[in-house]
Amino acid sequence: MATVRLEFTPEPAHVRTARLVGVAVARRAGVPDDQLDEVRLAIGEACARAVARHQRVGLRDVVAVAFTDGDRYLVQVWDHAGDEEQITDEEQITVDVSASLLQAIVKDLQVRPLESGPGTEVQMAWPVRRASRLGR
Amino acid sequence: MELSLATRVVAAHTVLEVGGEVDVYTAPKLRERIAELLDSGVTAVVVDLARVDFMDSTGLGVLVGGLRKARAAGATFGVVCSRESLLKIFRITALDQVLPLYPSVDAATAS
Numbered sequence: 145m146a147t148v149r150l151e152f153t154p155e156p157a158h159v160r161t162a163r164l165v166g167v168a169v170a171r172r173a174g175v176p177d178d179q180l181d182e183v184r185l186a187i188g189e190a191c192a193r194a195v196a197r198h199q200r201v202g203l204r205d206v207v208a209v210a211f212t213d214g215d216r217y218l219v220q221v222w223d224h225a226g227d228e229e230q231i232t233d234e235e236q237i238t239v240d241v242s243a244s245l246l247q248a249i250v251k252d253l254q255v256r257p258l259e260s261g262p263g264t265e266v267q268m269a270w271p272v273r274r275a276s277r278l279g280r
Numbered sequence: 281m282e283l284s285l286a287t288r289v290v291a292a293h294t295v296l297e298v299g300g301e302v303d304v305y306t307a308p309k310l311r312e313r314i315a316e317l318l319d320s321g322v323t324a325v326v327v328d329l330a331r332v333d334f335m336d337s338t339g340l341g342v343l344v345g346g347l348r349k350a351r352a353a354g355a356t357f358g359v360v361c362s363r364e365s366l367l368k369i370f371r372i373t374a375l376d377q378v379l380p381l382y383p384s385v386d387a388a389t390a391s
């Protein structure tokens with residue numbers, strides 16, 4: 145099992161970097177090619193969600209992501225934002241659409257509060273193809 | 281790939297050609313451009329996503345915001361999209377029932 149970890153300041157520009165790294169690790173882990181678009185979208189949504197949560201409360205702490213290549217491909221995204229302030233209508237649309245997308249494209253999805261301190265963890269997993277892994 | 285934006289006029293419609301990635305970083309630029317068009321008095325906007333490689337929920341939110349702003353301004357607003365990976369996220373989020381989607385610029389500007 146191998147893990148790639150990434151931490152970034154809560155800036156939208158870094159979400160693309162997280163997507164690129166996440167898809168590269170997914171490919172190496174053996175996630176089927178026809179699922180990589182969904183992996184890319186899901187990682188982007190989870191990271192954008194974390195960035196938005198930090199920004200809404202003015203929190204500059206880093207967002208953390210772990211990509212783990214094991215029996216399945218596991219992606220974890222951690223934010224440390226507390227209760228959110230009032231958000232605008234367009235932000236609410238994006239929050240609702242993002243939640244719909246994640247629930248629809250990730251069969252193995254969990255969103256839960258952190259055990260200690262404010263914040264949440266988004267955990268997503270995808271099956272991996274054994275033949276791809278043997279060829280590494 | 282960064283976001284690219286270009287406009288052209290087709291059959292009295294202003295077509296905003298979008299290329300690259302529309303995500304949480306680049307979507308604000310698209311939002312600003314749509315607002316600029318509507319604020320300048322354009323009455324028919326078509327957003328052409330033919331060259332978009334990737335779009336996330338922020339981009340979808342900007343399109344819905346653009347539709348609302350257009351309606352408030354008395355303008356028409358359409359979206360051209362034929363790429364299956366993008367159509368899928370419109371369907372998943374049921375925004376295909378909200379946004380006027382067209383398979384081509386010709387279809388959008390003929391409406």
